[in-house]
Amino acid sequence: MRFDVVTLFPAIFDGYLTQSLLDKAIVRGLVEIQRHNLRDWAEDTPHRKVDDRPFGGGPGMLLQVEPTVTCVRDVDAMCDVPARKILLTPQGRRLDQRLAEDLATSDRIMLMCGRYEGFDQRVLDILQPEEISIGDFVLNGGEVAAMTIIDAVVRLLPGVLGDEQSSLDDSFSRGNRMLEFPQYTRPREFEGHTVPDVLLSGDHAAIAKWRAEQSRVKTIDRRRDLLPENSKPNHEHPNQRS
């Protein structure tokens, strides 16, 4: 898979791209990440200007349509595979595991990172990107949201995690859509806190049963909305938080 990131601050990604999981995936050729500085498409070369004041007044600046559309079209043409264009914005569809799984089926994704007050509306009208949000809050730019999408998607690519099962057991994963069961490792006891006996039993059927129940209880307690319709309890669960 290839990611193309359009941003005014490509250096923001420097440390991120060298972190272990992503670095290994890049080195192994499982993913490619190209960064493109929108300012390289600025018309006004001395100042490399790509933003201007909003018509009708209002605070801040907007990213202009001409450099943005030209940049996106040029970046798209850099590779034979057309890019799935995604614009990061608080107004977009909320990112969740299902969407991450869908994105992971794409061969190429372009992530358009806004800054200031965002893009001129004609960028959206002309390019028709998918708009995705990572949550109901406002960031200073789309770069953190872009890294979030890259992180959530790359780990789902075949071969990246090494043990496919470890992504399938995650909370929200296609395996069960529920919250993950509690996990334990050595030591067996710490400050009086011990590991559940069933996990030490070697009885894989009992362990699987315990884990499924733990997932269900935790999901009922915290995220009843994730439960399949046919398994929603019709009473207040004793652990249900108000």
Ligand SMILES: NC(=O)c1ccno1
């Ligand atoms: N909430 C978001 O995804 C976002 C993207 C850019 N600014 O905020």
